[in-house]
Amino acid sequence: MMGKLHVKPLLFAIALVTVAGMTIIALILSLVKHQTVDPPYLTQYGMVFDAGSTHTSLFLYQWSGNKENNTGVVSQKLTCDVKGDGISSYVTNPPGAGQSLRECLDVALAAVPDSQRRTTPVYLGATAGMRLLSLQNQTQADIILAEVAKTLQSYPFDFRGARIISGMEEGAYGWITINYLLEGFIKYTFDGKWIHPKAGRILGAMDLGGASTQISFTPKDPVKDPNSAIDLQLYGFRYELYTHSYLCYGKDQALKRIQAHLQKTTGSLTTVIHPCYHSGYNLTVALGDLYDSPCVDKPVPFDPTLKVTFLGSGDSQQCWSLMNSLVNLSNCALFPDCGFNGVYQPPVSGEFFAFSAYFYTFDFLGLAPRTPLPQVLSTVDSFCSKSWDTLLSQYPKVKEKYLRDYCASAQYIMTILLEGYKFNATWDQIYFVKQVADNDIGWTLGYMLNLTNLIPSERPLVVTGVQHSQWAAEIFFIVFALFLSLLILIVLCIWSPDSQT
Structure with missing residues (x-):
């Protein structure tokens, strides 16, 4: 129922x-x-070619797709030195400037994942060597840059340009590199967060290249000359930077100017005594090579086929006096805020990192990273007084063209730092370094770091x-x-x- x-x-x-x-x-x-949760960000890559006056180097950088306050956290993945001289030396063979980059481009090609290559930006920045060439022959400089660009565009990367960067840019980007690596802008904490240090250690930067030298730092007082000031915005904070680039005061150009000065003041077309060369050393140079730079005034009349021989005397004091005449201090006698050659410079403040030729010279002499001033002066004086035969026996593996110039380079560096920048009372604030945290110091990392502000941050779905x-x-x-x-x-x-x- x-x-x-x-x-x-x-x-x-x-x-x-x-x-x-x-x-x-x-x-x-x-x-x-x-x-x-956020999935891991995809690693991004970027390349910068440093086309200097004497050589070119490639720097490959990488960073996570996320950014801190619109600035990427960048690290160096690898470097590659391009064989041969700087691209400015390819005046008679412009295509060769582009071809010289291929070996390092192939290295980068193997290092960047195939899926990332099309989105990997590549830049080439040319410095003082190309600045000088552009002063001599702008058309020729443009042709070389066009050939370089043609080669870079032939690779499966995102080519963003090949250009001559200004001296102020070079100085500012070097300053960014140092302070970024030392975590002056941003610091990673133990709890996995990026913070801005309340009392960040902000250092000054000094770069000595082949054709120019730069000094950059944040002075205690506001910069008085707007032409020497750069405002930078990094990780949400603003910095007022003093920076100046002295074109024609790089190491190689300075030593060439010394040769020309000696030749013209003695008026000799046969032999000239050179106090910065070691006794027993001699060097014969064609006048065409001696006066081939816009940094050197050509004598009138001028026969480029004639030759002059420089005989070393190894006189350290005369070499010092010679360098003082090169670094023009007379224009700075009337006002205190001055570096040299009549250029405005506020008093140096804080600690400084000196790199490039600063480091290579002082490292060879055993003075890096930091040595008391009296010991530096005695070491340089002792080295310059050695005979050429003594040096050859002590340093048999060092190339002669480098060995002969260490004395002159050291004397020039001391003149710039003491007489020009006036580090007499703050010498112990200078560190001569090449790398920080396994990253090379130079302008390229700062350049790449700054450019990450233009690269959109990768924001995946949550x-x-x-x-x-x-x-x-x-x-x-x-x-x-x-x-x-x-x-x-x-x-x-x-x-x-x-x-x-």
């Missing part, structure tokens, strides 16, 4: 099942760990701690199970058995 319909038990069962079901769902949702597909399957199973249980209970309530016959 069919069961009777029980309305009140039915309503009670439905209510009971509904409340129980909602309670179970709430309990499950509260127990499941549901949080948002996903839940449990995958969407897994979460949906679990919810569906729970709802289906509750629905099935509810249906069974309803059926049991409606068709409850009637024991009466």
Whole structure:
């Protein structure tokens, strides 16, 4: 016999099942760990060619797709030295300037994943060597840059340009590099956060290249000359930087100017005594090579085929006096805020890193990274007084063209730092360095770091701690199970058995 319909038990069962079901769902949702996480950012890459006056180098950088206050956290992945001289030397063979880059480009090609190559920007920045060439022959400089660009565009990278950077840019980017590597701008904490140091250690930067030299630092007082000031915005903070680049005061050009000065003042076309060359050393130079730079005034009349021989005397004091005449201090006698050659410079402040030729010269003499001033002066004087034969026996593996110039380079460096920049009382604030945290010091990292502000930050979609597909399957199973249980209970309530016959 069919069961009777029980309305009140039915309503009670439905209510009971509904409340129980909602309670179970709430309990499950509260127990499941549901949080948002960001997947790892894709590593991005960037390349900068440093086309200097004497050589070219490639620097490959990498950084995570996320950024801190719109500035990428960049690190050096690899470097590659291009064989041969700087691109400015390819005046008679412009295509050769581009071809010289291929070996290092192939190295970078192997280092960057195939999927990342098309989005990897590549830049070439030419410095003082090309600045000088552009002064001599702008058309020729443009042709060389065009050939370089043609080669870079032939590779599967995102070519962003090949250009001559200004001296102020070179100085500013070198300053950025140093302070970035020393965590002066941003610092990684133990709890996994990037913070701006409340009392960041901001250092000055001094770069000595082949054709120019730069000094950059944040002075105690505002910069008085707007032409020497750069405002930088990094990691959400503003910095006012003093920077100046002395074109024609790089190491190689300075030593060439010394040769020309000696030749013109003596008036000799045969032999000239050179106090910065070691006794027993001699060097013969064609006048065409001696006066081939816009940094050197050509004599009139001028016969480029004639030759002059420089005879070393190893006179350290005369060499020092010669360098003082090269660094023009007379224009700075009337006002205190002056470096040399009549250039405005506020008083140096804080610690400084000196790199490039500064480091290579002092490292060879055993004076890096820091040595008391009296010991530096005695070491330079002792080295310059050695005979050429003594040096050859002491340094048999050093190339002669480098060995002959260490004395002159050291004397020139001391003149710039003491007489020009006036580090007499703060000498112990200078560190002669090449690398920091396995990264080379120079302008290229600062350049790449600054350019990351123009590269869009990668912002992937936020996903839940449990995958969407897994979460949906679990919810569906729970709802289906509750629905099935509810249906069974309803059926049991409606068709409850009637024991009466």
